[in-house]
């Protein structure tokens with residue numbers, strides 16, 4: 199183990215990391231407003247507090263490394279560079295949305311940026327990432343598949359199946375266990391037999407370890423190393439990112455079970471605040487530059503919200519589109535019926 | 539290119555389809571339990587490991603949810619996985635992957651991704667395998683938009699439909715019948731694909747339409763022989779795929795005969811027979827001379843004892859009785 203901390207990323211990348219974390223935070227705060235105004239339906243899961251885990255991961259990957267996530271995935275899409283307008287329009291269920299209004303907040307995808315989607319069944323997307331890794335190796339490519347899922351998902355049987363397959367077949371995959379310490383209202387302590395989750399992957403011969411998921415540079419370093427193991431050594435790796443979400447599980451959760459004292463403790467470690475200190479301390483940005491960046495991000499978010507609100511609804515006549523590669527007919531009562 | 543022998547088993551017809559499509563397209567690979575070194579639980583994949591190697595014929599751990607999900611992910615990345623689930627009974631532990639992922643991905647993400655995969659699996663009762671190993675789950679899969687559901691009854695259909703399934707850009711549930719693997723018949727060649735959504739008339743007749751699929755086609759044909767001895771000519775129609783369903787051909791037959799019986803090895807409640815009958819009522823109620831009959835397995839978990847099992851699954855006599863009831867019009871008006 200090396201003792202000295204790794205060198206800081208180049209200044210440009212440092213600024214980019216800060217901007218993306220800020221964008222995710224502001225975007226999600228605006229999404230919460232849109233939800234409260236009744237313009238967003240369904241579930242809305244915010245990752246506020248988890249920005250370091252998201253951005254530290256994405257900036258450690260190549261843009262063509264396939265990535266999957268959970269329903270808490272606005273940040274992954276933003277970090278991969280998807281258009282904030284299209285994301286907000288998807289949240290509002292508009293025709294200009296990233297997925298044409300069919301997926302909503304839980305199911306963003308931008309395949310042009312190798313973001314293979316957010317999925318709503320806890321643990322259910324993990325085998326898809328194993329398949330993406332399989333496909334990369336099958337074709338002789340050097341992409342690394344990456345899947346982010348919660349510590350709650352780590353209790354699902356299919357996740358253990360995936361650790362086994364990835365260990366058995368030495369697949370180029372990185373499993374990222376985003377341990378925000380709660381699955382809805384249940385503390386991980388009340389749901390898991392062990393405190394740490396990464397040893398479960400290690401049990402299948404996968405190199406696995408845990409890092410501070412509130413420290414974006416620590417996440418970046420760990421995920422870079424995990425991706426290196428997967429890409430260069432052709433075997434799976436797993437990193438547990440210890441983090442915290444500041445809001446309830448979703449917008450419909452009043453968040454009454456977690457203590458104020460606990461929340462304050464984690465808020466003191468807010469990744470945006472701590473990274474801002476690093477930027478100032480290292481002289482990468484000064485207060486003025488940071489204020490200017492915030493204003494620019496706010497404008498992007500304002501523009502995204504305005505765009506989404508003004509976007510047209512999806513024509514109801516298109517409800518049966520994309521059930522199949524080609525439709526037999528457009529009748530929603532029988533999208534696979536060859537009519538008399 | 540060797541000409542295939544004139545008569546092959548359903549099992550070997552499937553094997554031919556796999557081999558031909560693997561030769562044609564490098565992105566096709568096979569994955570499942572015991573399909574390589576063991577040649578498959580039903581020997582459908584015999585010889586393919588030796589021919590194509592371990593990269594393309596993959597023995598898996600017993601982990602159906604895991605490797606079904608793997609197949610979906612690989613398909614999203616553009617490969618064409620053919621996943622063998624040893625029997626349909628074990629698909630139940632992979633149902634989340636099939637329903638929540640495979641069937642949804644194209645639609646839910648606005649058409650950005652495809653899942654061009656095939657999940658092959660045999661099902662059906664008749665071998666005294668008792669309650670947990672005898673399912674016919676056509677109705678469960680047919681319930682789900684986004685899946686295609688294929689149910690071949692003959693070696694020719696097994697081959698031609700499997701080739702179509704492998705080339706299709708959507709997830710295809712390919713339901714084989716354990717009772718048909720040894721059935722012999724002619725098969726098509728390399729280029730003989732059978733399109734989805736085309737029912738076929740297995741036996742023409744003027745008096746009553748009998749709709750049956752997979753092994754039930756043979757039960758229906760046996761019943762048709764017996765009925766013919768009594769002067770009743772039934773028309774046996776095989777839908778071949780339930781998604782898409784060729785309602786046009788089914789309804790045209792019913793329009794000719796004015797009577798229909800639907801035979802299905804699954805359970806009666808909300809089953810295939812019920813669904814097909816509902817479509818026919820909507821399409822040709824005015825043309826019917828009698829209520830549509832249904833022949834299903836008994837509404838029980840499949841029993842082990844031979845006599846009980848035989849009583850619980852549709853037999854030719856059950857089809858004969860259903861047709862006779864339909865012909866007799868013994869119905870309250």
Ligand SMILES: Cc1ncc(C[n+]2csc(CCOP(=O)(O)OP(=O)(O)O)c2C)c(N)n1
Nearest residue numbers: 270318319320348349350351378380381382
């Ligand atoms: C299979 C399944 N069971 C239950 C749920 C309901 N549910 C949604 S999120 C969630 C908690 C998941 O916790 P975790 O995996 O730690 O991720 P987090 O939400 O904390 O990001 C639950 C129980 C679900 N979506 N899927």
